[in-house]
Structures are given as structure tokens and as C-alpha cells.
Amino acid sequence: MQNSYRQINIFFLFFLFCLSINAQTDFSFENISQIGLPVVSITTLNGEEPTCEYVEHPEGSMGQGITNATKVPCRIIITKNKEVLFDSGEYEKNISGATIKINGNSSAYHDNKPYKIKLQVKEDLLLRGDKKYKDKEWRLLKDARTLNTMIGLKMNELIGMPWTPSYMFCNVFINNDYRGCYLLTESVKRNSDCRLDVDKNTGFIIERDAYWWNEEVYFETSYFSPKMHYRYTWKYPDEEDVTEEQTQYVQSYINQVEKSIEEGNYDKYIDVNSFASWLLAHDILGTWDSGGSNLYVMRYDDNSLLEMANMWDFDTIFWMDKDSFSRYHTGNYDFYFPSLLNNSNTSFLYAYINKWNDIKDIIPQQIIDYIKAFADSEEGKALQLSREYYTKRWDKELTTVNEDVEKMIDWFNGHLPWLDTTISDMGKQTSISTTYLYQNDHSSHIYDIHGKQLKIPQKGICIINNKKYIIK
Numbered sequence: 001m002q003n004s005y006r007q008i009n010i011f012f013l014f015f016l017f018c019l020s021i022n023a024q025t026d027f028s029f030e031n032i033s034q035i036g037l038p039v040v041s042i043t044t045l046n047g048e049e050p051t052c053e054y055v056e057h058p059e060g061s062m063g064q065g066i067t068n069a070t071k072v073p074c075r076i077i078i079t080k081n082k083e084v085l086f087d088s089g090e091y092e093k094n095i096s097g098a099t100i101k102i103n104g105n106s107s108a109y110h111d112n113k114p115y116k117i118k119l120q121v122k123e124d125l126l127l128r129g130d131k132k133y134k135d136k137e138w139r140l141l142k143d144a145r146t147l148n149t150m151i152g153l154k155m156n157e158l159i160g161m162p163w164t165p166s167y168m169f170c171n172v173f174i175n176n177d178y179r180g181c182y183l184l185t186e187s188v189k190r191n192s193d194c195r196l197d198v199d200k201n202t203g204f205i206i207e208r209d210a211y212w213w214n215e216e217v218y219f220e221t222s223y224f225s226p227k228m229h230y231r232y233t234w235k236y237p238d239e240e241d242v243t244e245e246q247t248q249y250v251q252s253y254i255n256q257v258e259k260s261i262e263e264g265n266y267d268k269y270i271d272v273n274s275f276a277s278w279l280l281a282h283d284i285l286g287t288w289d290s291g292g293s294n295l296y297v298m299r300y301d302d303n304s305l306l307e308m309a310n311m312w313d314f315d316t317i318f319w320m321d322k323d324s325f326s327r328y329h330t331g332n333y334d335f336y337f338p339s340l341l342n343n344s345n346t347s348f349l350y351a352y353i354n355k356w357n358d359i360k361d362i363i364p365q366q367i368i369d370y371i372k373a374f375a376d377s378e379e380g381k382a383l384q385l386s387r388e389y390y391t392k393r394w395d396k397e398l399t400t401v402n403e404d405v406e407k408m409i410d411w412f413n414g415h416l417p418w419l420d421t422t423i424s425d426m427g428k429q430t431s432i433s434t435t436y437l438y439q440n441d442h443s444s445h446i447y448d449i450h451g452k453q454l455k456i457p458q459k460g461i462c463i464i465n466n467k468k469y470i471i472k
Contacts, residue, residue: 025392027178032389036382038080038170040140040184042100045073045091047175052102054109058213062229062291065105065214074100076117078125078170085127094120100174103139105211105293107315112180112394115140116187125184126166132193133166135186143315144169144181145387145396147371147404152285152314154370158363159281159355161310162274162298163196169383180390181383188296188312190236196309198236199301204250205235205309208295208335217242219251223258223336235296253299257306261336264345271305276351278308279337282326284364286415288319290327295335318407322414325422353427360420364412371408375401 033039044050052069073091076098077084091097102108103116117125122134143149149167157164167185171178188205190198196205212218212231217239220231232254234242260266282290296309320326331338340348374380384401391398 025389027389027393029173029176029178032171032173032178032386033079033082035171035385035389036081036378037181037386038078038085038168038184039173040170040182041077041079041173042175043075043077044100044175048072049175050100050102050113050115052108055214057211061210061213063105063210064109065211066102066108067214069101069103071099071101071118074098076119076125078127086123086125088119088121088123092120096120105214107142110142112142114142126168126186128166135189135191135195137187137189139183139185139187140172141167141183141185142180143183144383145390145399147374147401147408148314148317149183149185150374151367151371151408152311152317154367155281155285155363156311158366159277159359161277161281162307163310165195165310165312169379169386171386171389178389178393180393181386188235188310196236196298197300198298202302203236203298203300203304204246205296205298206232206250206254207235207293208297209233209293210291211293215239217247219247221251221254221258223255223261229291236298253306258336261339261343264343266340266343266345267347269306271307272347272351273355274307275336275340276348276355278311279326279328280352280355280359281311282317282328283419284416285314285317285326286320286322286324286411287314287326287328288316289313290335318411322411323418325419349426353423356419356423360416364416368409368412371405375405 029039029041048070050070050072052066055065055067057063057065074097075090076086076088078086088098089096091099098117098119100115100117102113104114107114117138117140119125119136119138122136124130124133124135125138126133141149153164153167165186165188167183170182170184172180172182186195188196190196190200190203190205192200198205208230209215209218209232210229212233215233218231218233232251233239237246257266257269260269266272292313294313296312297306298309299306324330328335328337329341341352343349380401387398387400390396
């Protein structure tokens with residue numbers, strides 16, 4: 001009994017010690033400003049806090065999201081080492097200030113939330129000194145507890161996607177309350193000078209969206225219509241500006257794309273290299289979550305092919321087993337990639353293989369070098385200090401910048417050799433017709449490259465008696 005009391009007392013004293021440490025943590029602007037990262041201070045009109053309502057998906061769909069997010073007028077001041085670098089001024093519609101609202105889907109369910117900022121006058125919140133970067137729309141992502149977004153965007157840049165969002169790590173105050181370290185970043189949208197430069201009149205940017213049910217404007221396509229999980233929603237034009245005629249035109253075009261994939265003449269409709277690069281990047285990073293949103297496709301104008309836009313959302317990179325592709329590749333959730341890989345037209349397959357062979361000795365090492373250099377930089381050290389305050393503020397588990405680097409290197413050391421061997425094997429395939437199968441192979445055990453049993457005839461890549469074939 002005496003030992004039990006002693007254990008209880010030790011636990012209680014440890015609990016009081018932890019409370020004391022947290023109580024002594026100084027979350028003041030004065031203290032946080034000394035860390036070294038820029039500080040974004042947001043003061044809302046009358047101290048109003050942005051709010052939202054939480055909603056669950058309708059039956060037959062998926063996801064959880066938010067609705068009725070309030071747009072709160074605010075003033076934004078950005079400082080570094082107490083020097084004012086930007087001041088939006090007090091809110092005055094179309095003249096100064098900004099609005100802020102809660103953003104995201106499941107990410108908005110936590111105490112510290114992501115936000116969307118809309119300035120009343122275009123400015124570059126990343127302070128790059130060039131007017132071409134000015135825009136009204138910006139995001140505050142709560143991704144600074146890991147380096148995932150930084151790594152993912154570097155991959156996006158190196159693999160050659162059409163645009164890479166810029167960002168900066170920062171600490172954020174709302175109404176003098178410290179909210180933690182964030183990424184202040186550009187949002188995905190059309191901008192002829194510095195973002196996705198699609199034609200203003202005939203171009204479009206759309207999103208394969210699991211949260212379509214939470215949007216005002218969306219459309220379904222032939223490929224997804226049997227699947228209640230997904231629809232397409234709009235990034236450009238904005239949904240309030242989309243006409244019925246535009247919706248019908250883009251819907252018809254995407255239906256043509258999907259039909260061309262089924263018929264094997266997709267290279268007349270899609271930019272094969274763009275699709276291959278996007279998938280390969282996620283396969284290198286081992287992305288687990290392929291079922292959410294943030295998958296963007298675009299068309300520059302009426303004469304262009306459909307392309308993958310920039311990558312976005314890197315919360316689950318390095319989550320897959322080291323001997324696995326991303327889930328975009330394996331088809332656990334539906335997009336076009338499994339159908340493109342298992343197709344009578346091998347253009348996509350070999351674009352994917354050739355892209356890997358071109359970059360495998362270059363890009364992974366560039367990312368490793370990049371992230372190591374960041375960890376040793378003043379910014380990396382300031383982020384580490386910021387994380388310590390962030391985790392105390394929200395009672396989160398602390399992971400260090402160096403731990404992130406070690407995790408990434410360990411992932412690559414285990415994953416890249418497997419990826420190289422597996423992609424090399426994908427190129428060792430033999431074409432065969434279904435007629436040949438009927439005449440020469442009576443096996444009932446025919447599988448696609450992911451192990452799913454097939455019935456013949458079946459177009460695509462399959463395995464028969466441990467040999468890979470392309471069935472025409």
C-alpha cells in the first residue's frame with residue numbers, strides 16, 4: 001500500500017511539474033518575435049473569431065468537412081525581428097485590410113486551424129520584391145510541425161510540374177493569441193504572371209474532389225458516375241463565375257478524355273509526360289492518402305492537352321511501406337492512373353519508366369541535400385524553436401527538424417532500391433493478343449500487375465505463368 005501511495009505521489013508531482021513548465025512558457029509577441037521566423041499578426045474587427053460548422057458526408061459519399069465558414073474582416077501585419085515588413089491597414093472593402101476564414105476539410109476539425117486570407121488589394125505576402133507576385137488570395141497551412149509540404153513542393157519543382165507554390169514558415173498570432181507555426185503560401189489559382197497561367201477565356205482548372213457534396217457547383221463524368229465518392233469541382237473559373245455552358249463544355253471534354261483512356265487513344269487528349277511525372281513524384285514520396293481532394297487537372301486553352309497541375313497536400317507522404325507504390329498507383333481509390341498503366345496503349349507506361357530512368361540518380365539526392373541544408377540553416381533552427389512553442393501551445397508531440405530529415409533519408413534508403421527494381425520489371429513486358437491466349441493458354445489464373453485476378457479477354461497488362469504480357 002505504501003508503494004502505491006509513493007507511485008501516486010511521484011506521478012502527481014510529475015504532473016504538477018509539467019503544468020508548471022507549460023505555465024511558465026511565454027507565448028507573448030515579444031518572446032515569439034525573437035525566435036527568428038517572420039510573425040504574422042492578424043487582428044480581426046471587434047476581436048471576432050472566425051467560425052464554421054462541421055458536416056459529415058452524405059450517404060454514399062465520403063469525408064468530413066466544414067460549412068458556413070465566416071469571413072471576418074481583419075488587419076494583417078508581418079514582422080521579422082520586430083521590423084514591420086507588411087501592413088495591410090485596417091479593413092476597408094476594396095481599399096485596405098483583408099478577410100480571414102477557416103479553410104480545409106478534416107484538417108479544420110482540430111483546435112489549431114488552417115485559414116484562407118483574402119486581401120482587399122493585391123500584394124505579395126511573401127515579400128519577394130516583384131509586383132508580378134501580387135495576389136489577393138493566400139493560405140495559412142498548419143503544416144510546419146513536419147517538413148512534408150516543403151519536401152513535397154521541392155519534388156513538385158524538380159520533377160517539372162507547371163508551377164510550384166511558394167511559401168514561408170512563420171509564427172501566427174490572431175488577436176494577440178499565439179496560434180503556432182504555419183506555412184504562409186500561395187493558393188492554387190489562375191494568375192497569368194506567377195501561378196497557373198491558363199487562358200482567361202478558354203482555359204480551366206478543375207479538382208477531382210471527394211468533397212464535391214460540400215460545393216455549390218460540380219459535375220460528374222462517365223468514369224466517376226458509378227462512383228458516388230467523386231465529382232469535379234472548379235478552381236478556375238471560380239464557381240460563382242462558371243456558366244452552365246462552360247460546365248457542359250468541360251464536362252463533355254473530360255468525358256472524351258475518359259473514353260479515350262478506355263479505348264487506348266488517350267495520348268490525343270492528355271499530356272502523357274505531365275501525368276507520368278505527377279504519379280512518379282507521389283510514388284517516390286510514398287503518398288498514402290489518395291482518397292481526398294487536392295488533385296488538380298487543367299487545360300491551358302482550346303488547343304491544349306489536359307495536364308496535371310501542381311501537386312498539393314503532402315500530409316501522408318512516407319506513410320506507405322517501403323516496398324509499395326503510392327495509393328494513386330495501385331488504384332485503391334479511383335483516378336486514371338491504374339487504367340493508364342494497364343492499357344493497350346503503352347505510351348503512359350513507358351513515359352513513366354523513362355521519367356524514372358531520367359531522374360532516379362538526380363532528384364532524390366537533390367531533395368536529400370536540400371533538406372539537410374535547411375536543417376543546418378538559420379531558418380531551420382528558428383523553425384525548430386517555433387515547433388517547441390507550438391507543441392506546448394497545443395499539447396502536441398514534438399518532432400524535431402533533424403528527426404524529419406532522418407525519417408526522409410531512412411525512407412529513401414529503403415524505398416528507392418525497391419522502386420528501381422520494380423519499375424525496371426514493369427518495362428520487361430511482352431505483347432500478346434487474346435486470340436493467342438485462347439489458343440495457347442488455358443490457365444484460369446490470370447492477374448493484372450497488382451495481383452487482381454482477371455477474366456480473358458481483357459485489355460491491359462497481366463501476368464500469366466509468372467510472365468508479364470500486354471493484352472491487345
